[in-house]
Amino acid sequence: MSVSLIKRDIILALRSGGAWLYGLFFFGVFIALSAIALGGSHELMRPIAPALIWLALIFSAMLSFPSIFSSDFDDGTLVQFKLSGMSLLSLCIAKAISFTMLSILPLIISVPIAALFFDLPAHVTFACMISLCLAAPAIAIYGTLAAAILAGRRSGGFLIVLMTTPFLVPLLIFGLEAVSDYKAEGLGALEFRVLIGLSLIGASVGLPAAAAALKAQLE
């Protein structure tokens, strides 16, 4: 059931006339504007480049959060999912997975390109990508939760940013510490394990909460 939901989300995205790529464009624009605002000096930017990449990814993901449930809520599909007897938890899991694949993975894959703009050494780029990969499930899950809570709200866009910020603070902190500790400690650095832990906590707490929020929207 979840597999056919994910497949459907991917087909819908691919046929959306490129709308799924807007997040990627935003990611690029954010990086370019940051570099311009910082005067374009590599010496100045290199130490803060991982932070800029992380921020670009988080903001881009935040802008995509409302779309997780908005169209299914607006056209009545969610009601039909409930009446088909589908478990709302597996729906939330499917949505979190398809969000990761469509809105986060393309950004992580393009991190090496962003790294070129900042003249980042390969090991920092690699650490950035790994830390983002480990944090991606948690980002997607908290986004799914906030999207479920705000489904059907017109003003959801800004609110979803406000609502998810507190949950993303620990990810941002540990993600960037992981990048800076990678050089000395490699993948064994404590922060990488903490990121996995945060994703697991997100999965065990955020997904049932997202399912409960959807249930509340449909009763």
Add this chain to the structure above:
Amino acid sequence: MSKLFPKINSIAGVSVDALALSRGGIELFRDITVRIASEEILWIHGGNGIGKTTLLEGLCGLLRPDRGRIEWRREHAPCQPSDIIAYQPHLSFAKAVMSTHEELTFWAKLHGTKALIDSALDNVGLTPKSHVPCGKLSAGQKRRLALAKLIISQKPIWIMDEPTAAIDKTGRDMVDALIRAHIERGGGAIIASHNPARALGLKVRKLTLEAASLEGTR
């Protein structure tokens, strides 16, 4: 037809007892008591904004009663709304970029009725449109697609919100024929409509929602 409408042998029903529902904190109606079981049609009438859709959503288990209760039963045992109810809402719930056939296939997979897709499309007259994206269908064709989804769910109780809105004369006859076939095989239907109730030669009742007089309630 017989493939799409196999005999339903289990008895299903919804019983509503002293129900009051509200929307946005405002109580729309109260004290509704009615039972709907297999082989019956219940038409729901009432002016705009009086709460027809709210009542239908309540019957689908999508709204929590303020007071009173709604019970869904299959073979005399309580069950979940999703076990017996298929809902055709006013919204078409079709994705604009999916073709009619793909859309129906997705829902048929959820209901485990993939074998019925082609004959369902045929019965609502959408076979020539099966590869057209849903976004390109007319309003009436979208209603027909929704009807096909209702059929493939193979649930015993149909709940329909304005099934003939935007549908032409031949379409209306088709809707009537499908409803009759569903009732005759042992299903039930609850239909909200502005059109006058049609007996269709079956056991039919009419529920009319009307605003309470001011003196009556104070």
Add this chain to the structure above:
Amino acid sequence: MINFLANPARFLKVSKIATPLMGWACLAAFTYGLWLALFASPPAVDHGHGVRIMYIHVPAAWCALLAYALLTIASLISFIWRHPLADVAARSLAVPGMAFTFLALFTGSLWGKFAWGTWWEWDGRMTSVLVLLFIYMGYLALWQVTPDHRRAARLASILAMIGFINIPIIKFSVDWWDSLHQTATYSSPGAPGTSPEIFLPLLTMALAYSLLLGWLSFRSVEAEIIRNRAQREKNAPAATATIEAL
């Protein structure tokens, strides 16, 4: 206790006595506490009179957390037993809670200027209180944008509970982050030692703040109950149905 207060009419009866009692007690505690804090207590050895900011700041931070803890309990009750009064209580706690959080940040910033020479220092404590302010803002905004009261109550209680689970994680990460980045060790606000001259005004002020929290939230629960009643009377009478066989 919860069951007893759960009935709105009974709540109004209790709060008719309890609310003014809390209000006057709060005023008395504030008068005594502020006198202790501003005049009677000695200036600190290394910070002089600036230490008096602490008597406003520390209890505000405590009460901001207290309000969130109570809000979570009310949310839990609301979520499990669908208690309408618990929803109202949770929402009523959020406004003063956010105000205390803001006050804690504001006075913390004054303290920062005084003790560290900057209006804002990204120290662990202040950062986590700032995140708490974001949580409060998101919570209250959710109530604002959801028109259906019952749905808003359920969604808000889910958000409050998830926020509560995340507070220790946020606190842990911020402290950890702070310990890596702090270059100089500051005398951290909120560690007032155990001397009774400092402890007594601090406790009195904390009591005054808690009473203020209680008074404000009781008042707004009262207001909400009365508003709901008025709303119900104003609404058009509900429709009824007639059923006939065709």
